[in-house]
Structure formats: structure tokens, C-alpha cells
Amino acid sequence: GAVVSQHPSWVICKSGTSVKIECRSLDFQATTMFWYRQFPKQSLMLMATSNEGSKATYEQGVEKDKFLINHASLTLSTLTVTSAHPEDSSFYICSATNPRRVNEQFFGPGTRLTVL
Amino acid sequence: QKEVEQDPGPLSVPEGAIVSLNCTYSNSAFQYFMWYRQYSRKGPELLMYTYSSGNKEDGRFTAQVDKSSKYISLFIRDSQPSDSATYLCARHTGGGNKLTFGTGTQLKVEL
Numbered sequence: 001g002a003v004v005s006q007h008p009s010w011v012i013c014k015s016g017t018s019v020k021i022e023c024r025s026l027d028f029q030a031t032t033m034f035w036y037r038q039f040p041k042q043s044l045m046l047m048a049t050s051n052e053g054s055k056a057t058y059e060q061g062v063e064k065d066k067f068l069i070n071h072a073s074l075t076l077s078t079l080t081v082t083s084a085h086p087e088d089s090s091f092y093i094c095s096a097t098n099p100r101r102v103n104e105q106f107f108g109p110g111t112r113l114t115v116l
Numbered sequence: 117q118k119e120v121e122q123d124p125g126p127l128s129v130p131e132g133a134i135v136s137l138n139c140t141y142s143n144s145a146f147q148y149f150m151w152y153r154q155y156s157r158k159g160p161e162l163l164m165y166t167y168s169s170g171n172k173e174d175g176r177f178t179a180q181v182d183k184s185s186k187y188i189s190l191f192i193r194d195s196q197p198s199d200s201a202t203y204l205c206a207r208h209t210g211g212g213n214k215l216t217f218g219t220g221t222q223l224k225v226e227l
Binding site for chain 2: 004006032034041042043044046049091093095097103104105106107108109110112
């Protein structure tokens with residue numbers, strides 16, 4: 001299998017606070033994980049690529065100091081949205097690649113973030 | 117020009133119809149193409165991927181790639197209400213494992 005989970009599935013926070021989202025590969029070790037953001041009725045936009053034990057690679061226009069990514073183990077990556085603002089409200093989705101199926105990305109169920 | 121373009125729909129069809137979903141891409145270097153299905157408020161689910169021209173079939177789904185015209189298609193036979201979702205095409209360059217998605221086509225299969 002290739003199951004990816006995310007926690008929490010939804011979160012509401014106040015403006016200025018930080019929110020941490022976890023992405024776990026449940027039945028495989030993921031050397032690479034990806035973080036996407038999806039606004040309503042829009043496609044997935046890649047934010048960053050996360051490799052275990054190294055710094056994440058951010059896409060152009062994504063603030064690395066605002067979106068902190070940690071990939072501490074082969075089964076866990078975290079995205080922390082720091083000092084969140086209402087414009088950060090979105091659907092955040094992670095994916096992971098299984099080394100045995102390198103051309104496929106397996107997606108988590110997503111985390112809906114609402115910043116008040 | 118976007119790297120991967122898709123008609124956002126919505127596309128509404130009656131149950132049992134054959135559905136044709138299409139994407140165009142601009143970069144000839146693209147190697148792999150994927151189709152994902154995304155239900156509302158859920159993560160995308162991989163349906164099929166292909167890396168060559170021609171057809172690939174899996175049950176009611178057929179993926180077709182025409183590299184000469186940079187056109188990829190997904191056909192759904194005997195469509196069901198449970199097929200109602202957004203369908204995303206994506207390209208994969210091989211190196212780096214990055215995916216670039218189209219905007220997705222919203223499909224509604226009605227009883």
C-alpha cells in the first residue's frame with residue numbers, strides 16, 4: 001500500500017498564531033514529501049519539496065520563513081504556518097513518493113486551514 | 117501560457133455516458149502524464165499514469181497521450197454518479213519527481 005495521512009484535517013486559528021500540520025506515510029518510508037496549497041476551485045500549487053534530513057526546497061514566491069518545513073524522519077514531515085493571516089486560509093495537501101514506485105506521488109487527505 | 121491547461125468545466129453528463137476529459141501541455145520535455153481524481157475536500161487520488169503515446173486502459177478508464185499534438189485525454193466509460201469529482205491532469209518530468217497540475221475539470225454524472 002501507499003497510505004499518507006495528515007493531521008489535523010481542519011483547523012481554525014486566530015490571526016498571528018502559528019499552526020503545525022503533520023504529514024505521515026503510514027506503510028512506507030518516504031524519502032521525499034511535497035507540500036501543496038489549493039485555493040477554492042483552483043489547482044494544486046507546489047509550495048516546497050522536502051527531503052528527509054535536509055532543508056526543504058521552496059518554489060519561487062513561497063516564503064520559507066513563513067512556511068517552515070521539517071522532515072525529521074522517513075515517515076513524517078511537518079509544515080508550520082507562522083504568524084498566520086486570513087490570506088493563508090487554504091487547503092494544504094502533502095504527498096509522498098514511495099521509493100519502490102518513484103514516479104507516483106501519494107497524497108494525503110488535506111488540511112483545511114481557516115485563519116480568522 | 118500555462119504548462120498544463122485544462123477546461124475547468126463543469127461538465128455534466130447523464131449516467132452511463134462516455135466522458136472525455138482533455139489536457140494540453142506546452143513543454144515537449146514532459147515525460148510522464150498522470151490523471152488524478154479529487155473528491156470535494158479530499159486529497160487527489162492517482163487514477164492512471166502513462167509515459168508514451170498511445171492508449172492505456174484500466175477498467176472503465178482509458179488514458180491517451182498524443183505527444184505530436186501535446187494532447188492528453190482521459191475517457192470514462194459507463195460513467196457513474198460516483199465518478200462525480202474533479203479530474204486533474206499532471207505532468208512529471210522524471211527528475212526531481214515534481215508534478216505540475218492543470219486546473220482540473222469538474223465532472224458531474226447525473227442520474
